[in-house]
C-alpha cells in the first residue's frame with residue numbers, strides 16, 4: 631500500500647487562500663484612494679449660546695465629522711434639517727456628529743434647545 635505523504639487535496643486550500651489573498655489585494659487597489667474615503671473633520675464650540683466660529687467649512691464629496699464642544703453649563707442639541715442630524719451634547723462635554731458626503735453648498739445648523747444659536751457649514 632502506497633502512502634502519499636503529500637496528498638494533492640492538502641495543498642489546495644493553501645492555493646485557494648493565496649488566490650483569495652491576491653483577489654483581495656486587487657479589490658483593495660481597485661477601490662478609491664484612502665483619502666477619498668476618510669472623513670474630513672471640523673471642530674466647533676458653543677459658548678454663551680453662540681457657535682464659535684459661527685461658520686465652518688469642509689470639503690465636498692467626503693463624509694464629515696463635526697466635533698462639537700459644549701462649553702456652556704446647559705445641554706445643547708446640535709441639529710440641522712438639511713444635514714439630517716441631531717445630537718444632544720451635555721453641558722461641559724463634547725460629541726461628534728457624523729455627516730454624509732455632501733455637495734457644495736451652505737448647510738445651516740442650530741441648537742434645538744436654544745434656537746437663536748445658529749451656524750452654517752460651508753461645503754466647497
Ligand SMILES: [Cu+2]
Pocket residue numbers: 707709716742
Ligand atoms: Cu431636536
